[in-house]
Amino acid sequence: MTCAPIEFVVPAGIDDPARPSGGNHYDRRVIESLTAMDREVHEHRVGDVADLGPLLAGLPDGAVVVLDGLLGSAAPGALEPVSGRLRVVVLLHMPFAEAATDESVRRSERAALAAASGVVTTSDWARGWVVRHHGLPTDRVSVAKPGVDPAPVSWAFPPGGRLMCLAAVTQDKGHDTLVAALAQIADLDWVLTCVGATDLEPDFVAELADTAQGAGIGDRVEFTGPLTGDPLGFALDNADLLVSASRRESFGMAVTEALARGVPVVVTDVGGHSEAVGGTTAGERAGVLVPPDDPDRLAAALRCWLTDRDHRERLRAAARDRRTTLASWEDTARLLAAVVDATPLEPIVVRDTTRAAR
Template sequence: MKRLVFALPGDPETRTGGYLYDKRLLAELGSCGWRSELIRLPEVLTDSERVPEANRRLAAVPADLPIMVDGLALGVLPEAATALAARGPLIALVHHPLAEETGLTVEDATRLRDLERAALRPAHAIVVTSPATARSLVGTYGVEPSRITVAVPGVDPAPLATGTGRPFTLLSVGSLTRRKGHAVLLQALEAVAFTDFRVILAGSPHRDPAEAERLRRLAATHPHAERINFAGEVESVTLAQLYRAADLFVLPSFHEGYGMVLTESLARGVPVVATTAGAIPDTLPPDAARLVPPGDPVALAETLQHLMTDDEAYEALKDAAQAAREHLPSWGETGRRVAALLECLG
């Protein structure tokens, strides 16, 4: 088998969309004849003092082997990127630009943008997970389109959700970070007159403990406090059960590099309410979702109220979501697209 070195920061078993993408991509590349050797890097994005150790581990990679580095690390390692590219094919994997994370100061966003621009400059190729990220790299980071390969996440077939009907069940899946917009959802629900609903927030509270605590405080004093449920980070079996019982999936993100949970919802025929941020409009068929501006609780409240009280509108959206199941991308397509890139790089 052909050999590929893959480097990513932190624990590869972390249950976020980016890490799940990495894990599945490596499995699909294996099916295409590529044996991946995993290198775990320290989490340099949150601790710059670990940069020397990350550089040391990357410097130990044998020359001439292609190496793909997750952007959560490569984006802040421009010196390592230059050194790696001089010794063999370097492929950057960008889920979304680091500077587009919600809650950054202007100074931090500028610093990350400059670092990532420098880190991407020597890369022989860049894999992105959405056309929106490709456009951002070309327009903001000066990356030539010829170096970019778009390999959107696949989605596995899944059984149709049954829903619950009453109480109307809203499901939101994502780590409890500011970028996911959970606070906007809670604010929107304060203005919803319909009361026969419940909302389940499934996601890790550990990636941003301060935000998770803020959300719990908001929920505790919420007019619908008894209808708000924090499920925490859940395993795949439990997550499948949550999807199965969902009537509507809600993700009011401020930015998404793709949004794998959105297509996972559609795979089960669950209609979606999300925002116009980032790659979301590219990810979702327009008739299977309702999109509102990010950070707009009024528009979100109006949309949720409408769908929970207008049976005809809701059923039309649900029918479109079920029809979309037949046209979702597969993981096999994702793997073959990246494997073809690796073959071109020799």
């Protein structure tokens, strides 16, 4: 049986090295993997949500569409006219309504997902949130967790003082909590490399630099800006510990990028982070989870890492074990394709959205 081509709709900046994101990386690697599997994929780049409606309207009846959620969740007006005519599966990297204080954002995302034929999230946590809060039926919401590229085990610096945070420098990613935690362990030997865009919230970045300087650790915190490809791989290879104080994560691809190299992780217990951390083959957690917005607990976890050699070795062993169980991008693409092919050509029927959880 020949499978229908997939019309894959992605943001125009999917390959912009100045704006790397987990969602863009996911889309690109899945498209590459589907193509390598001899699945016909037509890539459509959309820079303005206003262009989405004409694009979908121009596709033939019955076309199979995978629509990046960054575009789709904000455009119910583009999806509703083609609902039931196109088989649209929204690939929701993050439920944007989860952090929204404006009810109109929630209504828009809910209406967009209800007009689709199916929804794919990147974690069990995100799937649960969408089902509970948007009233979607469980049989129309699936999960395709991000894969990771295989990598050699990084060289571990015995004292473990090379810390790395891989995330755009924004309030959502909790760099302020991380700097506050590091100020509490200024007596220990460590350096922090923050890899990620610094121009999204420049005032926040300036405040971070001032805070670090005032705490006497300014010369130990480096902001590199975004890195991709070999430079990112080099940075990960030279890290002893990945640290994330993020306040929101649908999955946490930075976590699996580190674990793929056997680099241990200390991250916040938010969203899908615990799924990214995962467990060892012996059933032990493969990293340390701490509460968000708690610099004291984060500082304690980092102090334990830096001062307890046995603890470091246990975490390193756990990370090396976890790397053997991580999914590949081929696994992700195969799962996404199976979901898309099984999705019926009919819109989702939601529960009473006035009763959907808030």
